[in-house]
Amino acid sequence: MIGKMGDKMKKELVKWLILMSFVILSSTILKAEPLQLIYDGKVHNYTLPPITLYINGEMLQTQVMPAIQLEERVLVPAKEVFEKMGASVEWNESEKSVYICKREMLIVLKMNSQEAWVNGIRYTLDMPAKNVNDKMMIPLRFISEAMGYDVIWENGPRNAFILMPEELSFPEEPSFVEQEEVVLLPGAITALTGIYYDALIGAITVDKPSNLCAEDLVCMDDPIDRKWIVDFKADYSAVLKEGVYELNTGPLKKVSIKTDVTTCMIIETQTVQALTIYEMNEKLYFNLVTPREKYDKLILIDPGHGGSAPGTSGGGIVEKNQTLLYGMDFFRLLEEDPSIKVYTTRSQDIDVSLEERAQLANEIMPDLFISIHANAITGTAQRQESVKGTETYYYDNPNDLRGKAFAEMVQQNLVSTFNMVDRKAKADTGYVVLKRTNMPGVIIEVGFLTNSEDRNKMMQPDFSARLATVLYETVKAYYAEGYK
Structure with a gap:
């Protein structure tokens, strides 16, 4: 039997x-x-x-x-x-x-x-x-x-x-399916209809109005303040009520809804996050992932100094202003390349400490950290006129030669393009933004503001755009060599 x-x-x-x-x-x-x-x-x-x-x-x-x-x-x-x-x-x-x-x-x-x-x-x-x-x-x-x-x-x-x-499956007894793990934002039931955090898939979920598509949304990231602003491009205050909803789960800190002319959702995060938006089954999903998980190629530009830290100066030119000009021209050029995601440590004249720059870099984990500076030397006018040229620093790491390779590529291209004195690519372990970041990085000293020849080149109307082009082409060559 x-x-x-x-x-x-x-x-x-x-x-x-x-x-x-x-x-x-x-x-x-x-x-x-x-x-x-x-x-x-x-x-x-x-x-x-x-x-x-x-x-x-x-x-x-x-x-x-x-x-x-x-x-x-x-x-x-x-x-x-x-x-x-x-x-x-x-x-x-x-x-x-x-x-x-x-x-x-x-x-x-x-x-x-x-x-x-x-x-x-x-x-x-x-x-x-x-x-x-x-x-x-x-x-x-x-x-x-x-x-x-x-x-x-x-x-x-x-x-x-x-x-x-x-x-x-062969159920011998009636089975009971547990309810989906959905974490509602605090106050969502009474103050915010149609938006919640779905912990099962790790996404902010919004019931999609019939006339709204994911493509209609305008999203702006603010990595320095660790937040995303999602503009719905219309007034949805009847559906999405204004308020601030503390969450503090996973990468999320809180979500705010504001309506002026249009309704905006502000997503604040614990660390720098990339945002993926998709729509399915009459819902919009806002999913947070690390930049490294979303983007194949990542660059972080660091315009040196800023705010109360002017940097060096020469001939009436202040370093922090030039580095911001150079950095943002480079940033905008990289933004035009859909294969590369670019971040910057500052886009305006603000204070960002060296430690904050390093922390930002370690949260983003770019392929390259590129810090842009201008040089200077003290002493007599004769001495200042005797020292000029471009130099590029990298962190001396015998176990990872990518920083050295990129620094040498940058140095060679800048010297040949602008006919600068070659002060070489140099190893260094003292710079905070190089020694406290976990990726290849360089500090580019474009030229000496205290030297009239360098300064005149750096102040030419087309210099910043040309510098951006050289750096962009160098980044592309770096990737083409198989570095990541």
Whole structure:
């Protein structure tokens, strides 16, 4: 007499029966048709036999891009697979990311990145999500490891089976589903309708008015004050009531709603955060992540001195004014490049201490920290006229030569472009903004304000724009050399 089966045995039996039915249905191996694949900037001829993909017993017919095998990894089209599973799939062109939402699960995948996010938890893919023939292809194993789905690979006929967990469940007693973990902002029930913090996916969630789209929003980040300002570009005070809502959870500090002509949401954070906005199922989601998690290339510009710290001077020219001019011209040029996210330690004449600059850099974790200064020397007029030229400092770290490499590139390009005296790229361990930051950094001493020849060059009407161009081209060359 056969006793009562355990749940685990029953699940394995059902999986085996499903798999056997698939094998019978797919007993003939199809002959491969030659396929041209475009990925990683190259055209590849793909001649492996085709892969047949099944989701819960149903063959998935992909209209544009089939499942493929690269480097012993099976890749499947993200949109077709997840939509077949009943998920909503949205592509964010500016971020080159796809947002997948199913019930309480939120998945974020970025093109050509080995990082994936599931409900705010980071996963490392064994192969990056790839753009193949303009389709996002993801490793089959990710669906199993990150989502808890059963994935079976049958090597002979090259079949891939995805079995969703609910298809394998055998509840013997009525089950009770716990309510979603949603943390309402304090006072939200009485003072703010339609906005709350969803702790399950780590996002501020707003019920979307029918005439509002994510593309309509204007977002401005203020990294120095650690906040984002989201302008809804219309008056939504009837829906979003004014108020300040203390939160202090995760990266969030508080959220404020204000309406003047238009309604604005001010998001204040504990540290510098990047903001991702997407809409799905009649809601707007405001998700905070670190800049490093969102952006592939990051630069932090540091215009030296400012506020009550004027820096040096010469010939009536004050260093803090010149560094701000140079830094902001460089900033605006980098802003025009969509592949690079740029931050600055100051955009106006304000006090920012050396410690604050270092802390800001360590929160952002840019690829490069670039501090811009002007030089000077004391002494007689004759001595001041005898010392001139450009020099670039980097932190002396024998275990990380990226700062040295960038400093040498900057020094060479500035000297050749402006015909400055070459005072060389120099190692130093004393500068606070170099020794207390955790990334490659340089301090650029553009020229001597106390030397008339340098000063005249630095005060030419086109000097700042030319300097910005040289630094921008140097940053691009740094990336092109494979540095990050």
